[in-house]
Amino acid sequence: MEVKNCFHCGLDLQKEDQIVFDEKVFCCNGCKTVYEIFSQNDMICYYDFEKSPGATPLDISGKYDFLDNESIVAKLLEFQEDSAAIVSLNIPHIHCSSCIWILENLQKLQEGISTSQVNFPQKKVRITYNPEVVSLKKIVHLLSSIGYEPYISLENYETGKNNVDRSLTYKLGLAFFCFGNIMLLSFPEYFEVKEFWLDTYKPFFRWLIFALSLPSFLYSASGYYVSAYKSIKSGLLNIDIPIALGIIIFFIRSTFDIIMDYGSGFFDSLTGLIFFMLLGKMFQIKTYSFLSFERDFKSYFPIAITRINTDFSEESVPIYDVEKGNRLLIRNQELIPVDGILISDKAEIDYSFVTGEAIPIAKKSGDKLFAGGKQIGKVIEMEVLHSVSQSYLTQLWSNDVFQKNVEQKHKSITDKVSHYFTPILLLIAFAGFGYWIFIDANIAFNVFTAVLIVACPCALALTAPFTMGNVLRILGKKKFYLKNALVIEQLAQVDTIVFDKTGTITTNKKSNISYEGITLSEDDLLVLKNVLRASNHPLSRMLYDFLPECKRILINDFEEITGKGIQAIVDGKQIKFGSADFVGKIEDNSIQQTSVHVKMNEVYLGKYIFNNQYREGLAELFEQLSVHYKIKVLSGDNEGERELLENILPKDTELIFNQKPEQKLEFIKKIQEEGSNVMMVGDGLNDAGALAQSNVGISISENVNVFSPACDAILDANEFKKLNYFLKLSQKSITTIKMSFALSILYNIVGLSFAITGNLLPLVAAIIMPLSTVTIVSFVTIVSNFYAKRLK
Amino acid sequence: MSVIYLLISISIVVAIFFFVAFVRAVKTGQYDDDYTPSVRMLFDDELVKKASDEPIQMSEKQP
Numbered sequence: 001m002e003v004k005n006c007f008h009c010g011l012d013l014q015k016e017d018q019i020v021f022d023e024k025v026f027c028c029n030g031c032k033t034v035y036e037i038f039s040q041n042d043m044i045c046y047y048d049f050e051k052s053p054g055a056t057p058l059d060i061s062g063k064y065d066f067l068d069n070e071s072i073v074a075k076l077l078e079f080q081e082d083s084a085a086i087v088s089l090n091i092p093h094i095h096c097s098s099c100i101w102i103l104e105n106l107q108k109l110q111e112g113i114s115t116s117q118v119n120f121p122q123k124k125v126r127i128t129y130n131p132e133v134v135s136l137k138k139i140v141h142l143l144s145s146i147g148y149e150p151y152i153s154l155e156n157y158e159t160g161k162n163n164v165d166r167s168l169t170y171k172l173g174l175a176f177f178c179f180g181n182i183m184l185l186s187f188p189e190y191f192e193v194k195e196f197w198l199d200t201y202k203p204f205f206r207w208l209i210f211a212l213s214l215p216s217f218l219y220s221a222s223g224y225y226v227s228a229y230k231s232i233k234s235g236l237l238n239i240d241i242p243i244a245l246g247i248i249i250f251f252i253r254s255t256f257d258i259i260m261d262y263g264s265g266f267f268d269s270l271t272g273l274i275f276f277m278l279l280g281k282m283f284q285i286k287t288y289s290f291l292s293f294e295r296d297f298k299s300y301f302p303i304a305i306t307r308i309n310t311d312f313s314e315e316s317v318p319i320y321d322v323e324k325g326n327r328l329l330i331r332n333q334e335l336i337p338v339d340g341i342l343i344s345d346k347a348e349i350d351y352s353f354v355t356g357e358a359i360p361i362a363k364k365s366g367d368k369l370f371a372g373g374k375q376i377g378k379v380i381e382m383e384v385l386h387s388v389s390q391s392y393l394t395q396l397w398s399n400d401v402f403q404k405n406v407e408q409k410h411k412s413i414t415d416k417v418s419h420y421f422t423p424i425l426l427l428i429a430f431a432g433f434g435y436w437i438f439i440d441a442n443i444a445f446n447v448f449t450a451v452l453i454v455a456c457p458c459a460l461a462l463t464a465p466f467t468m469g470n471v472l473r474i475l476g477k478k479k480f481y482l483k484n485a486l487v488i489e490q491l492a493q494v495d496t497i498v499f500d501k502t503g504t505i506t507t508n509k510k511s512n513i514s515y516e517g518i519t520l521s522e523d524d525l526l527v528l529k530n531v532l533r534a535s536n537h538p539l540s541r542m543l544y545d546f547l548p549e550c551k552r553i554l555i556n557d558f559e560e561i562t563g564k565g566i567q568a569i570v571d572g573k574q575i576k577f578g579s580a581d582f583v584g585k586i587e588d589n590s591i592q593q594t595s596v597h598v599k600m601n602e603v604y605l606g607k608y609i610f611n612n613q614y615r616e617g618l619a620e621l622f623e624q625l626s627v628h629y630k631i632k633v634l635s636g637d638n639e640g641e642r643e644l645l646e647n648i649l650p651k652d653t654e655l656i657f658n659q660k661p662e663q664k665l666e667f668i669k670k671i672q673e674e675g676s677n678v679m680m681v682g683d684g685l686n687d688a689g690a691l692a693q694s695n696v697g698i699s700i701s702e703n704v705n706v707f708s709p710a711c712d713a714i715l716d717a718n719e720f721k722k723l724n725y726f727l728k729l730s731q732k733s734i735t736t737i738k739m740s741f742a743l744s745i746l747y748n749i750v751g752l753s754f755a756i757t758g759n760l761l762p763l764v765a766a767i768i769m770p771l772s773t774v775t776i777v778s779f780v781t782i783v784s785n786f787y788a789k790r791l792k
Numbered sequence: 793m794s795v796i797y798l799l800i801s802i803s804i805v806v807a808i809f810f811f812v813a814f815v816r817a818v819k820t821g822q823y824d825d826d827y828t829p830s831v832r833m834l835f836d837d838e839l840v841k842k843a844s845d846e847p848i849q850m851s852e853k854q855p
Contacts (some may be wrong), residue, residue: 095830104832120828169818176813181804436814599817 008035009147010052030056034146038102041109046102049525053098055147060123062331064152066304066316067137076136076152078126078305084114085131089150091143092703094123103148110134110142126149138444154301154319159175172278178216179271182209189264190763195261197573206258206265213267215249219276239418239461242425246452247274253449266453269765273458276773282464284472286487293312297372297394297685300353301337305330319388326384330375336382339391342367344380346564349373350538354393354685355636357502359538359594359610362564362579372685376538396661396689413489413737414464425455432756434686443758450760454751459744463737467780471733474788479716487712491730492695493677497625498668498690500682501635501645504700507717513546517598517606523601526550531568531575534558537696539596540566543608565596574602612641617721619648624724630676634659634667635688665689685709725791732787740780747772 004013007024008031009370015567018025019032022039026032034054038044066072079086093099100118103125107113112134116127125148127139143150159185185205188198221244228244231237249268304316306329314329319337322328327343330336336349348360349370354372363369369382388394391755408534429451436444468485475482482488499505520528532544537560558568565578576583576599582601594610625631632654633645639657646655659667668690680687680694683701688709691697699711700720715723751768754760817823 097834100828100831101835105834118832119825120829120831121825166818169823170815173811173814173818175812177807181807185800204797204800208804226804 005052007047008030008032008052008054009056010054011056028056030058030147033057037146039372043102043105043108044368046098049098049101050096051408053096055093057145057147058149059742060141060144060149061519063334064137064140064184065306066216066302067135067140069304069316069318072304072316072318080131083130083132085136086126087126087128087136087139089140089143089152090124090149091150092116092123093148094125095119099148102146106139106142109146110139112193114355152303154298163167168278168282169463169654171223172275172282175216175220175271175275175278178220179268181212182268182271185209185212186264186268186766190766191747201319202264202718203461209264209267210258213254216271216274217247220278221247224277236415237422238415239421242452242455243277243458243461246455246458249449249452253453259567263761266765268768269453272766272769276770277458277461280462280469283469285469291753292573294360294751297397297688299336300372300685301388302335305334305337310439312641322384323387324384328382328384329378330382332375332377332379334375336369336371336373336375337391338371338384338388339386340369340382342369342380342382342383344378344382346378347380348376348537350376352503352684355502357637393661393685396686400689412464412486413734417741421460425452428455428752436758446760447756447758450753450755450758454755454760454765455748459747459771460741462773462776463740463744463780466777467733467737467740467784470781470784471729471788473731474784475726478722478726480722481714483712487696488730488733490677490712491679491727492697492734494629494679494727496630496632496634496671496676497679497681497692498634500613500664500680500684500687500690501633501641503683504681504687505615505618505633507615508516509701512611512613514609514611515606516609517604520598520605524605526553527570527573527575527600528577528598530555530570531558531566531577534568535560535566539594540611542610543596546608573601605753611644614648615717617624621721621724622649622653624650625647625727630654631657632671634664634690636660653782659687661689668693681715682709682711694742728791729788732791733784736783736787737781739783740776743779744776746770747775 004018004025005011006013006018006027008026011027013025013027018027019029020026020033021032024035026035031054034057035044047345057552077085077087081359089102094103100120103118104116106116106127112132113127113129116125118125129136131525140150158211165219185208191628217340224240224247225246227238227240228258231241250266250270250273254267254270256600257263257265258613301319305319305322307317307322308327308329309313328338328340335353342363342365345365347363347367351357351370353374354370360376361373368385369395371388372393375560386392429448432451433444433448436447463485465485468488471488472482472485484584525547529544529547529550532540532547533552534555535541535544553570556569558566560566561578561582564582565576567574567576567578569575577596580595580597583597583604583647585597585604595607596610598605611658622631631650631652633649633656635655636655637657642655642657646653649655664687668680672678672693672695678694679696679698680690680748681698681700682688682691687699691699691709693713696713697711698713698715699708699709700715700717704719715726747768751760751772754764
């Protein structure tokens with residue numbers, strides 16, 4: 001059979017499934033409809049930029065009814081007036097140039113939209129429209145109908161406009177402006193030419209340089225003064241103290257030189273230093289603007305929910321307004337925002353956001369439903385037990401871990417070095433001063449300042465930012481996204497690794513399926529596969545993919561009973577497929593396993609058992625990790641899989657089951673108090689507390705754009721087996737930093753020997769400073785790239 | 793030779809002019825998204841009619 005791909009979304013097609021339209025093949029009606037919309041509006045060059053760029057539109061009827069509520073819409077808008085409104089929508093599907101093209105031509109599809117602009121790195125589209133002509137709901141429906149469904153969550157509700165902090169860019173620009181101009185103007189001074197005109201204009205040049213250095217000194221470097229002041233106040237000696245001290249002494253000495261006409265001062269080196277240090281800061285900030293490391297439950301919870309009032313009218317209300325005793329209506333694929341009790345007969349709840357478990361759990365009328373689950377199937381009704389903030393899951397966020405500033409608890413390697421560096425430096429400066437004061441007071445003053453200037457630890461301050469920045473980029477390319485540079489240092493110090501089980505070391509993509517019972521004939525398999533085709537239940541989909549390919553036959557009387565199973569008649573055979581009590585089999589429930597039972601013509605045949613599928617390379621990864629780290633596995637599930645896990649994992653792995661979200665957090669806290677540096681690897685919202693408490697929290701995500709709880713780093717699930725490599729690389733980057741520290745101390749010794757003998761000329765300083773910067777930067781880049789390539 | 797005061801002043805003024813232009817560019821958010829504009833500039837301004845509609849006409853439009 002020839003394999004074709006859907007013209008719109010690129011899905012593999014089988015001949016009998018495809019829909020042919022306008023000489024092109026499509027996988028489903030959804031894709032065909034999108035193509036129709038585009039072709040009717042002369043917009044088919046959408047398909048010219050990229051091959052099969054689209055996504056299949058999903059059914060969204062009723063999902064965005066809350067956008068009829070004016071007060072909710074007002075919260076989402078960036079700007080609103082009578083005839084113009086601006087909204088920024090997050091669209092996870094944005095991935096290629098075709099996407100940009102179609103989204104920026106929305107005005108051709110919908111009257112009332114005046115412009116739309118895509119921000120590709122942030123996966124956002126900013127739409128300006130006329131609310132008198134078109135409603136936001138209509139725009140959202142249009143976007144969804146062409147396969148670009150926006151992602152609207154509770155998070156959008158309160159954040160209006162968030163101001164971007166661009167001060168570092170200004171500081172850097174200003175520093176470069178001052179540095180460049182001063183370099184040009186100080187050129188004549190470098191060559192001590194005894195020329196009449198140059199001598200005449202010397203004061204002019206010098207005062208101009210002085211004036212130009214002021215903005216750099218006062219504004220660009222201001223961050224260092226503030227940080228140094230803070231660190232003195234808190235009693236820590238961080239690297240910013242010698243930097244700030246160096247800059248200030250630099251400035252005072254140079255000004256003094258000009259006033260007393262001793263020389264031209266060191267303004268060129270000073271501004272160059274400030275520029276390079278800010279550049280290092282800039283380099284270290286590598287942000288993945290399409291990712292978010294701060295996601296909490298708000299990113300997943302809907303903005304509004306349908307409430308059923310006492311007079312049975314339905315109304316969309318913001319979920320913060322939901323109170324105890326309210327009745328809510330939850331549609332297919334909608335998230336349950338609060339704890340409650342199920343009123344409807346049956347429900348299937350998918351808790352994959354919370355636990356990582358992909359298989360839905362069946363609930364009966366009267367059962368408790370917890371916030372964070374997703375309803376799959378029919379519309380259900382529920383009664384609210386707790387408001388949003390008091391629900392079981394959301395209570396986790398009232399824990400202290402989420403309040404305190406995590407940045408403070410770690411002392412960086414640069415700060416540790418400067419703890420020794422600063423006192424030694426001051427000692428040398430005073431010793432030099434003490435020695436020269438008996439010979440010449442003038443020279444003594446010069447030596448004192450020169451020591452502080454030359455040793456101003458620019459090379460030291462540049463090492464870490466450039467190494468970290470480079471490693472961040474290397475890791476980012478390998479799909480391991482770190483929140484900031486500090487995480488690398490913390491990774492290198494980890495000695496205990498705690499894994500979550502479901503969704504983290506198991507994958508929720510495919511399940512390991514086995515069959516127990518009477519052997520099925522080929523005809524039976526054929527019938528089964530065709531019955532499964534019609535069902536949308538996740539287990540049916542998994543089993544459908546598992547069964548061998550076969551031809552299609554006609555099914556009669558297909559019926560899907562929510563929470564139970566499916567039944568159908570094929571070729572006169574009656575087939576029942578589903579849970580144990582559905583097929584009338586009594587099973588002891590002591591071992592919890594997910595299974596689907598098969599009954600044909602009232603004869604029980606057997607069951608398909610769904611075992612958790614462990615991630616590829618798990619055993620090897622744990623083998624490698626157990627050499628250097630203590631490994632523990634935490635799970636919210638029961639002990640059903642203990643034996644299986646013990647077989648796969650190394651002997652001394654500790655396995656802990658039945659852990660609630662708070663217990664996971666407490667567990668991490670406990671081993672931290674025993675003195676361990678803990679790395680937590682998790683995936684669901686129930687790990688959020690443990691991820692925040694641990695020294696490094698890594699969240700594993702199948703789709704990094706859409707889902708990951710708040711953490712320090714996000715790892716693409718496919719790269720899970722490389723975890724050991726990432727840990728090794730972060731350790732090597734610390735080694736690189738240490739080597740580079742040694743190198744910069746060598747530079748300092750050379751510089752200091754000039755300074756202490758009273759020979760530091762502006763020209764020498766102007767050579768040593770940039771030279772050391774360039775060597776350090778190239779050294780760390782080369783070495784860290786080398787390690788990234790060599791390690792496996 | 794005192795013309796050097798004038799020349800240097802002019803050069804500084806020019807430099808400041810560019811610096812102000814830079815600050816304004818940052819302020820309006822031009823550097824916030826450094827990818828999308830690079831793609832956007834390659835799109836045609838007008839929608840291209842269906843490929844079957846006389847391709848010759850199109851080549852006239854864009855010589």
